Amino acid sequence: MRVVVTGATGYIGSCLTCLASRRGHDVVIASRQRPSTFPASWLPFDLSSDNSIVFPINTNAVVHLAANTTYTNRLKNECELVAAQRLIKSSREVGAKFIFVSSQTARADAPTAYGRTKWHIEQEVLSAGGWVVRPGQVYGGELRGLFGMLVKTVQQLSILPAFVPTPKVQPIHVDDLAEGLLRIAERGDVPPGVYCLAAPEPISFSKFLDGIAKSRLRCWRGFVPVPVVIINALAAVLGEALRTRLGLERLRSLFDLPVMETASDLKRLGLTLRPLHSGMHPSGNDRRRCLLREGRALLIYVLKEPPGSAVLRRYICAIEQLRGGQALGLPRFFLGYPIFLSLLDKSVWASKTASAEFSWRLDTATMLAEATPTGAYRFLGLGHEHGVLSSLFSMTSAVACEVFWRMLRVIFFPLVRLALGRAKGAL
16 A cells, blocks of 8 residues: 655654555655655655645555644744645545544643644544544654653763652553554554554653663663642743743643543554563563573573573573573562572462473573583582582582572462562563
8 A cells, every 4th residue: 555654754754664664565755855765755745835745646545744843833833734734635635544643742722832733733634534643652763752852861861850740651662653553544444533542551751761761771860859830830931932942841741741541542453562661672672681681590590600691692592492582571589689599489380381481491591501611510510529528518508408498488488479470471
């Protein structure tokens, strides 16, 4: 199918055009300048231009992503509304679906001109029988757009603001949003209307920033309380232009974000969102990082010392080829302190399948460790004296350790069972 995308070179648009091209669709980019890095058809389009745009006769869908995020004066907002009206008219002339990517801030009484403009465009789209998509907090992928700005801010500041009362956001990975947009364009069973695409459960903005620090930048950041009333008072005193330049307009939108009901829309599109910690990884998936942590913990438990990179790669390769490539999902406590893996006997697992899978992976780690020089010294006792007293001491220590861990298993059984139940993917 042929899809016209405005704003195709932007943060969301570039992901959408790449995904549509991989699916075999004919993508037409509508932008001010012809892109030099993306091999696709091109149509000249500018939000501030009065020229009409003519779509190819066989256009199936138009996805309107282009937006004015720099200027907020009334003239620019009116130009954006008029441009949307021209696009709607042109799409109706060729019988194409019109999909408008709006904003979570869109409503008639939004505190910012940006949110009010988006709402007015939504009304035009809905009255024409089009589709409106309100995404949540878009993140992941390249460091562009608002997400890129947030990552750079977290990278530069050691102490971050924790606004009080805490604003909530509903994240969605940029690739998941692109998938949702393309499903609306492709499918004929998705009726026109407003679709809210984001995580069903809101999280605090501070937790979102903390996720950027830990999962994207792999660093620690502290937080200091900042009352929202102070930001609002400062924004009221400053003019609109200065508020925009200082970023206070974005903060006002953040403080006023409504909670969206997204579960039904996600279900209708069959869209499953990736976890935040996974999506924050530069690749958009931390599967290999989870496997690395799991393999390191199991090998430390077996070898009693950190393993080399070669045996870790062999462990990841074995899981990818023989077990689907997914980590078992052990709680972080056990990954951070591998010695406590001794508490995981068969009785603590809720199912025999999970217990058998853990045993298989532990056996795999053991066999891989045995084939290393470190494993040979540990399991074969190379370089150690084997006198009567040393052997007797070793056997006594082994029996004492086993008794000790058996006692701990009984004492901590409820806590271990609860931790395994809460760990995602563990059962």
